Amino acid sequence: MRWLFLLSLFLLLPVWAIDPTEVMADPKDQAMYETITQEVRCLVCQNQTIANSTAPLAADLRREIRRMIEEGQSEAEIKTFLVERYGDFVLYKPLFRKWNLVLWLGPIVLLLIGLVALSLIVRRRTKLPINEDAP
Amino acid sequence: MKLKFFLPALIFAGLVVVFFLGLFRDPTLVESPFIGKPAPEFDLPSLYNPEKRITKNDLLGQVTLVNVWASWCPGCAREHDMLLRIAQEGRLPILGFNWKDEAQPAKKWLQKRGDPYMDIAVDRDNVTGIDWGVYGAPETFLLDAQGIIRYKLIGPMTLEIWEQEFVPRIRAAQDANSNSAEDNS
Numbered sequence: 001m002r003w004l005f006l007l008s009l010f011l012l013l014p015v016w017a018i019d020p021t022e023v024m025a026d027p028k029d030q031a032m033y034e035t036i037t038q039e040v041r042c043l044v045c046q047n048q049t050i051a052n053s054t055a056p057l058a059a060d061l062r063r064e065i066r067r068m069i070e071e072g073q074s075e076a077e078i079k080t081f082l083v084e085r086y087g088d089f090v091l092y093k094p095l096f097r098k099w100n101l102v103l104w105l106g107p108i109v110l111l112l113i114g115l116v117a118l119s120l121i122v123r124r125r126t127k128l129p130i131n132e133d134a135p
Numbered sequence: 136m137k138l139k140f141f142l143p144a145l146i147f148a149g150l151v152v153v154f155f156l157g158l159f160r161d162p163t164l165v166e167s168p169f170i171g172k173p174a175p176e177f178d179l180p181s182l183y184n185p186e187k188r189i190t191k192n193d194l195l196g197q198v199t200l201v202n203v204w205a206s207w208c209p210g211c212a213r214e215h216d217m218l219l220r221i222a223q224e225g226r227l228p229i230l231g232f233n234w235k236d237e238a239q240p241a242k243k244w245l246q247k248r249g250d251p252y253m254d255i256a257v258d259r260d261n262v263t264g265i266d267w268g269v270y271g272a273p274e275t276f277l278l279d280a281q282g283i284i285r286y287k288l289i290g291p292m293t294l295e296i297w298e299q300e301f302v303p304r305i306r307a308a309q310d311a312n313s314n315s316a317e318d319n320s
Contacts, residue, residue, distance in 0.1 A: 043270040046162060056235060057270055060261040085268035087168045 021066065029069050036065055036078055039092050049092065167268055167287040174201075174282050177263040182233055182241060182255035189230070189256040194278055198308045200229040200301075201276040202252070202292075203264070205236040206244035208272040214291035215248050221297065222251035227305060231255035234264050234272050277304055280312035 024030040037051035042058040050058040050065075061082075068078050082090050094100040174191060181187040194201070202218060204211040222229055231252035233241050236259065245252075258264050267276070277286040285304050288296060 057261070060235075060265060064262075064265050084168060085265065086270065087166060087268075 021062070024066070024069070032075055033066060033069055036069075036075060037062055039079075040065075040082060041090050041092055043086060043090060167284070169268055169276075169284045170287065172284060174276065174278055174284050175263070175266040177256070177258075177266065179256035179258055179263055182231070182238060182257050185238075185257075189254055191282055193254070194230060195280065195282050197280055198227050198305055198312060199278050200227060201232050201278060202229050203232040203234045203267075203269050203272050203274040203276075205234050205272045206240040207236065210271075210291045211273045212248070214273055214293070215251075217292045217294060217297065218251040219249050220294075221292075226302075227309075228253040232264075232269075233257045233259075234269060235259065235261050277301060277308070279308040280315075 024033060034051065038049050040050045040061065042048045042050045042053035042055055042061075044055040044057050045053050048055075048058075050061045065078055068081065073081075079091060079095065083095060088094050088100060094103055096104055174194070176191050178188055178190045181189050200221070218229060221227075229252050231254070233255050236257075238257070241255075241257075245255075256263075261269075271289065273291055275288040275292055276284055279285050285308055286300060288300065292301075
């Protein structure tokens, strides 16, 4: 019986939500609030989002984001607001602009370089005479 | 021909150097995107006289420091003697920015340790703090006479940081200011 009780406690784990604030009236607002807070880094505890951090700063940022949503600001506006104040590092998914383009496009550029190099090498090798004596 | 062979090894060595240097950087020091930009406007009550409002206008016309602190903050206790020394030197005024704190402990704290500030703006609920990109205490901003942020220190002020990072920038900002004042007269 005691085991059953302890086990049932584990089922309660999801109830330990960080954010004590009420669900927003408009479900669309609430969805936006959840998306944004899950993409914003808590700068005090850098490997957490502000959605899952108990740091007071995270709570303040959640409050500000909620206020901005209530004021009708768009997701892009809110993210720009945060980046202007806390830098690109505050977003887990960096904005597509300026030096961040290196992050976004760098892998594609490297892949293209690799493909070009590969095709050059393959083409050159196919032109080589076939050496029948090769072991 | 030889270069071609060694190129991958060279690139690898380059990456090793980059990553090795990265090991010694402090990831908690996030560079402020504010450097070189005007400080955000604010309008906050003064700690000793809540009727009085402190605004950005109070900072214009001279080079100033804005020091973010709180009585609960151990780093602030560590830097406090340094701030007192700076205040005594009289090179420039320091505005205290009492952040996420309560009036009583804040006043007590200053009584006990001394008060280096020309005035103290109170931001209990971290509204202006967010606007200023504050994410911890202590933080110290250097503002020039036009209210543009010239430098931001995250963490406690030390003599070394003061002399290396602040003093040269303060001199430059004050020289620029006195030059423009002469032009205007």
